Amino acid sequence: QSALTQPASVSGSPGQSITISCTGTSSDVGGYNYVSWYQQHPGKAPKLMIYDVSNRPSGVSNRFSGSKSGNTASLTISGLQAEDEADYYCSSYTSSSTFFGGGTKLTVL
C-alpha cells in the first residue's frame, strides 16, 4: 500500500470549522473501517484523536469528528481553537502493515 493522500495545509479562524481529507483506495480506506487520525504538535509525539473512522478516545474533545465516504476519510474540527494548530495524520492498517498519510499542517489564523 502507498501512503494516503492528504492536503499539505489547511487554515481557519478561531471558532470556525475545518475539514481535512485523506484519500486512499478501495484496498484500504474504502474497504475497511480501520482509519485513524493523529494530532502532532511540534517536538511532541503523535496523539490518537480518532479511531475506527469516527470514534473518539476518552479525553478527546467532541469538537473532533471523523467520517468516511468511499475511498476518502475526513477529520472535522469544529469551533477551532488556538491549541488545535498542529500537524494531523491519517492512518490505516492491514494485518501486516500500518501506513500514514503525508500529514496536514493546520494553521489557526
Next chain:
Amino acid sequence: EVQLVESGGGLVKPGGSLRLSCAASGFTFSNAWMSWVRQAPGKGLEWVGRIKSKTDGGTTDYAAPVKGRFTISRDDSKNTLYLQMNSLKTEDTAVYYCTTVLYHIGYMDVWGKGTTVTVSS
C-alpha cells in the same frame, strides 16, 4: 502510569549499526504488540515495523525500506523493546518513536517521546 522511554539514539556513519531500546512500564508488556514509527526531519510519520506478543506468535513485520536491515525484538523479562538497525543510510535519519496498542484494538495509542538517530559521515 503507562510509559514508554526510548534510548540509544545518536550519530552514526553510513553503513554503521545502532540499537535502540524502549523501556515500558505501567502495563503488561508481555501482552502488548509493539511498534516503531519514525519521522525524518521536517517530514511525516513512517511506520517502521511491529512485533506481536509471544502469545500471538511473537512474529515481526517490517516496512519495505527497512526490511532486511532492521530487526525488532523484545525481552519480556526486562519489559524492553529493541530495534537493531544495520547498514544504516542517510535516509534513516529520523526521530524514532516506540509505540503500542493498549486501549484501542488495532491503533497505536501510547507513544514514547522518541530518540533521534542521525546517519551522517
